[in-house]
Amino acid sequence: MIDIKKALSILGIKESNNGSSIGIVSFGGGDEIKSYSPVDGRLIGGVTSTTSEEYEKVMQAATSAFKDWRLKPAPIRGEIVRQYGEKLRLYKQPLGELVSYEMGKSLQEGLGEVQEMIDICDFAVGLSRQLHGLTMHSERPGHRMYEQYHSLGVVGIISAFNFPVAVWNWNTALAWICGDTCVWKASEKAPLCAVACQNIWNEVAKENDLPDGISCIINGDYRVGEMMTADDRLPLISATGSTRMGRIVGARVAERFGKSLLELGGNNAIIITPEADLEITIIGSLFGAVGTCGQRCTSTRRLIIHESVYDEVKNKLVKAYSQLSIGNPLDESNHVGPLIDSDAVNMYLNAIEKAKLEGGNVLVEGGVLDGKGYESGCYVRPVIIEAENHFKIVQDETFAPILYIMKYSTIEEAINMQNGVKQGLSSAIMTTNLREAEKFLSVAGSDCGIANVNIGTSGAEIGGAFGGEKETGGGRESGSDAWKIYMRRQTNTINYTKELPLAQGIKFDL
DSSP states (O other): OOOOHHHHHTTOOOOTTHHHHHHHHOSSSSSSEEOOOOOTTTTEOOOOOHHHHHHHHHHHHHHHHHHHHHHHHHHHHHHHHHHHHHHHHHHHHHHHHHHHHHHHHOOOHHHHHHHHHHHHHHHHHHHOOOOOOOEEEESSSSEEEEEEEEHHHHHHHHSSSSSSEEEEEEHHHHHHHHEEEEEEEETTHHHHHHHHHHHHHHHHHHHOOOTTSSSEEEOHHHHHHHHHHOOTTTTTTESSHHHHHHHHHHHHHHHHHOEEEEEEOEEEEEETTTTTTTTHHHHHHHHHHHHGOOOOOOEEEEEEEEETTTTHHHHHHHHHHHHHBBBBTTTTOOOOOOOOSHHHHHHHHHHHHHHHHHEEEEOOOOOOOSSOTTTTTTOBBBBEEEOOTTOOHHOOOOSSEEEEEEESSHHHHHHHHHSSSSSESEEEEESSOOHHHHHHHHTSSSSSSSSEESSOOOOOOSSEEESSSETTTSSOESSTTGGGGEEEEEEEEEEOOOOOOOGGGGOOOO
């Protein structure tokens, strides 16, 4: 078992005098936000929420730092990000332990999340020398056209509890090499992870004599988020969370003509065909459904199974679920940890009851676990329910380990079912049939931002752009050309002659 106090101390978060918790990390004069671990229910510590006065000081620091940071050549900024990645390698173990303990995901996943931070830093370092524009031929003689990208400004980041560090760094690593500074409002359900990341950054900033404000954190609930969305000094708001939250953020930012990068809900499905390799199918479906206790935006919510293999897949899944070990996620022998808090537990229980009322057939019963090791009240049993795709509860995203399974007859029907929800994040097909795989990936196939063949819906590599369509928000983070949203595009035309030909052949003689 880990020593969480030791891990926190290494990360610069000190224990309070009474020894009962880590204590309060103050960032302003606002209300106290306490952080309880869903692993054992214990109080870890807390932060104070950011007041409007404190927010103004943060924004002044970030705005001032931007004026200096943007002038550093991109490869120099990349070198700073490289150093941050090296610090993350140094602190990987304690930071991974904090992520696991404060959020409740397995230690392997906590360490994996920090590794994602390291990977995106490595990606960003290389990218810092590749912020390419284009050159174009002008229609006018003696003219040259090209486009270039400039630093955007201060980027506001609003992150969710389920990935309390990686998603922030997906944004910051790219924003930093693009010349932007960042203000981060972490989830109030995992605030100490943000403090740890900031402390690590502070070491890099001090060693390089960088100004305060390149990386800033603020704390609080939706009211602090509203300060950000209404602030025209933040040209970009990157927000990860529910579709409901995204609607509010998108509308408010658009009202002031800002840009939004929205990563919202997912209602992800795997299509299982008659020619699927069932061994990898069961593994992919199981991890997708129960990993992080179903609290990933890419978690598998639906299995769309061909009628010819439906019973076989169903029976294998039920057997696999019976072998799951539920308990402390810091114990590597356990497969499933807790939900984040009691609100998540109630949402899980309500969803099961709604599925039953709509006619769902529960194959693997759910429920809240109690007794020794389950004192937090956040441990629940993963559930399998036979359902229909049109059920209202199936159409909604429930952030919990609830898996709905259903039948299909033709591949066209399966794709229509896959696409027949309002969310469009991740999707997968399990097949060894090339024609089915290519149809799934075609323009008439999956309508999601992510479409996989013979791997599950959960997780993504940092090299590709991450994000989805429809009510998932349309944003793209991480790899490919996702960096472009953190910059402003400028088209340039240069006339190197002694004449001034006007557009559309207009004559204007003096």
